Amino acid sequence: MTAPSTLKRTSTPDLSAGSPLQVAGSYPQSTGGLGEWWQRAACRDRNAELFFHSDHERGPSRAMRTAKAKAVCATCPVMALCRDYALAQPEPYGIWGGLDEQERAQILRQQVS
Numbered sequence: 001m002t003a004p005s006t007l008k009r010t011s012t013p014d015l016s017a018g019s020p021l022q023v024a025g026s027y028p029q030s031t032g033g034l035g036e037w038w039q040r041a042a043c044r045d046r047n048a049e050l051f052f053h054s055d056h057e058r059g060p061s062r063a064m065r066t067a068k069a070k071a072v073c074a075t076c077p078v079m080a081l082c083r084d085y086a087l088a089q090p091e092p093y094g095i096w097g098g099l100d101e102q103e104r105a106q107i108l109r110q111q112v113s
């Protein structure tokens with residue numbers, strides 16, 4: 001799959017946009033072209049706040065939210081596509097494809113070493 005290059009987040013996302021997919025789609029750089037897999041996402045009707053941490057969220061609260069988001073991803077029929085997309089961007093924030101920011105960064109570091 002070729003990940004769309006028009007949907008890159010470079011700042012903390014605006015969580016008021018709704019679901020994670022709506023947050024992604026709300027970015028000015030986005031011109032769509034995400035492909036039909038987004039239509040099958042398990043998070044399609046979920047609140048984006050589950051998938052993106054707020055500026056001051058730390059500790060157990062963050063760990064609990066992250067675990068809940070990953071649990072949604074674990075049921076998602078397009079998890080592999082989402083993960084590939086997030087790694088290709090790369091997406092700097094949020095839970096994508098069942099991976100958090102640190103996990104994606106580790107994979108990307110391993111890919112270049």
Ligand code: SF4
Nearest residue numbers: 041043073076082097
């Ligand atoms: S893997 Fe997770 S973040 Fe990606 S589309 Fe599915 S539920 Fe949403």
